[in-house]
Amino acid sequence: MSPKGDFAAVRKDIKALLNQPEYDDGSAGPVLVRLAWHSSGTYDIRTDTGGSNGAGMRYEIEGGDPANAGLQHARVLLEPVKAAHPWITYADLWTLAGKVALEEAGGPEIAWQGGRTDYVDDSKIKEIRGRLPDAAQGSDHLRNIFYRMGFNDQEIVALSGAHTLGRCHGDRSGFEGKWVNNPTRFSNQYFKLLSTLEWEPRTLASGVKQFGYTDEDTETELMMLPSDMALLADKGFEPWVKKYGADKELFFKDFAAVFAKLMELGIKRNERGEVTNLDNEKGGYIS
Ligand code: DDH
Known part of the structure; x- marks a missing residue:
């Protein structure tokens, strides 16, 4: 067991489990990034509810939200890390895993601070379903x-x-396929492909509608969600798609800032960086 607060030891163990030759494209990184994002993306700025404190996905009311289908794979994968470092909260572990996965995939360094706490029951997560985006919708919804x-x-x-x-996994979201050719390497390829390829509407056997592109040379089939295509069709979004497609440095810089902001949603800290809105009875570990 590592000493309380030894986040470097936790990071090392997260790194060690990223390589999963039998899983998807050989890495657990993407599903860990999605876990970190969904654990934070429930935040509502008006009511100051949701966000990365609490680790509410451990409870059926949030974990069973159809938007979170498949994320149990990520949570189960992290259990041995939690067992080896029992002092870390799930809320910290899930967000830290997202940061480590992004960095190990070749992404930018993401600022991250610990101190989140875990809910002791599900009483604070009643209104949380429906807060994550629906991939079948357009820019108003986004x-x-x-x-x-x-x-x-x-x-x-x-x-x-x-x-x-x-x-995307048919048995999780209903959508199928990957956005880019190398889906375990972080890059600005998504923006390049989104703005340069000729995406065609595709209807899967299940009736689900998405967009596809078949690269004739490599016979590779790539995909975009309707919500991805919405970025291209919108005057406020489209210039940024172009900018990020043309400038990897700019994308990495902006992504690092916004992902760090995402991980902090719902967290309040004092000037020493300690979390002040603790969500369990005893208070969590403060880094
Ligand atoms: Fe996403 N995402 N996402 N996404 N997402 C899916 C997979 C992954 C939407 C829908 C889907 C973000 C934004 C959006 C990742 C990260 C992020 C899937 C497929 C759907 C559907 C799930 C499955 O079948 O397994 C929609 C809609 C939006 C939006 O409206 C903008 C954001 C903000 C992030 C982020 O991390 C910052 C990652 C990574 C995956 C791949 C997961 C995997 O298992 O592989």
């Missing part, structure tokens, strides 16, 4: 969802660049 978290148009586009990583 603005409703992400403005509610406190993000602007530029930040919405930067965050969407996370779809460079990972894939």
Whole structure:
């Protein structure tokens, strides 16, 4: 067991489990990034509820939200890390895992601080379902969802660049496929492909509608969600898609800032960086 507060030891163990040759494209990184994002993306700035404190996904009311389908894989994967470092809260572990996964995939360094606490029961998570985005919808929906978290148009586009990583699974979201050819390597490829390829509407056998592109040379099939395509069709979003496609440095810088902001949603800290809105009875560990 590592000493309380030894986040470096936790990071090391997270790194060690990223390589999963039998899983998806060989890495657990993408699903860990998605876990970190969904644990934070419930935030509502108006009511100051939701966000990365609490680790509410351990409870059916939040974990069973259809938007979170498949994230149990990520949570189960992290259990041995929690067992080896029992002092860390799930809320810290899930967000830290997202940061480590992004950095190990070649992404920018993401600022992260510990100190989140875990809910002791599900009494604070009654109104949480339906707060995450629906991939079948367009730009009005994206603005409703992400403005509610406190993000602007530029930040919405930067965050969407996370779809460079990972894939859609028919048995989780209903959508199928990966956005880019190398879905375990963080890059600005998502924006390049979104703005340059000719995406065609595709209807899956299940009836689910998405967009596809078949690369004739490599016979690779790539995909975009309707919500990804919405970024191209919107005057507020589209210039950022182009900018990030053309300038990897700019995307990395903006992504690092906005992902760090995402991980902090719902967290209040004092000048020493200690979390002041603790969510369990005893108070969590303060880094
Ligand atoms: Fe996403 N995402 N996401 N996403 N997401 C899916 C997969 C992954 C939406 C829908 C889906 C973000 C924004 C949006 C990742 C990160 C981020 C899937 C497929 C759907 C559907 C799930 C499955 O079948 O397994 C929608 C809609 C939005 C939006 O409206 C903008 C953001 C902001 C992030 C982020 O991390 C900052 C990652 C990574 C994955 C790949 C997961 C995996 O298992 O692989």
